[in-house]
């Protein structure tokens with residue numbers, strides 16, 4: 001009488017261990033594991049390098065430290081008129097040569113425009129993406145060559161993509177010279193605010209949504 005088959009399956013033929021999808025004949029799992037671990041190690045090293053660099057940069061940047069005020073003498077008051085600008089070169093940062101300088105357009109303040117400042121200094125940095133704008137005397141406008149931004153005589157936006165008027169610099173008169181100092185931004189109504197980067201709106205709720213960097217000097 002034939003013996004009954006074992007109920008626990010001990011006598012069933014043993015199958016070779018299943019190979020993962022994509023395995024080819026002769027491939028050993030040791031080799032695959034080496035590649036897998038090696039890839040993960042390289043990825044981890046890459047993340048570490050980028051992360052440590054970012055941390056080092058953040059730790060080394062004086063986020064809350066305000067730079068010393070720099071004032072540049074640009075000439076005697078009689079050099080400037082009320083109805084046009086004079087191009088002047090001012091220093092923004094000491095110790096970096098030409099890279100620390102920029103151009104500012106300076107004129108006298110105009111009572112007709114309800115300006116109370118004796119002198120107005122307008123930045124040439126476009127409020128869209130920062131290209132240098134140029135004052136075109138024939139049109140009494142500032143023109144940006146990059147994307148067609150156009151600003152009126154006071155620096156107000158009259159065309160193109162800029163999001164706010166041109167920035168300004170503080171001015172004062174010392175020892176018979178007009179001096180140009182720290183940068184500030186203005187709202188659409190020319191109210192001064194701490195300066196913002198190009199592309200950032202100013203005025204109303206935008207002052208909250210685009211807060212200034214802590215290191216920027218107070219507005220006048």
Ligand code: FES
Pocket residue numbers: 126127128129130131144145146147148149160161162
């Ligand atoms: S940078 Fe001036 S319009 Fe774009």
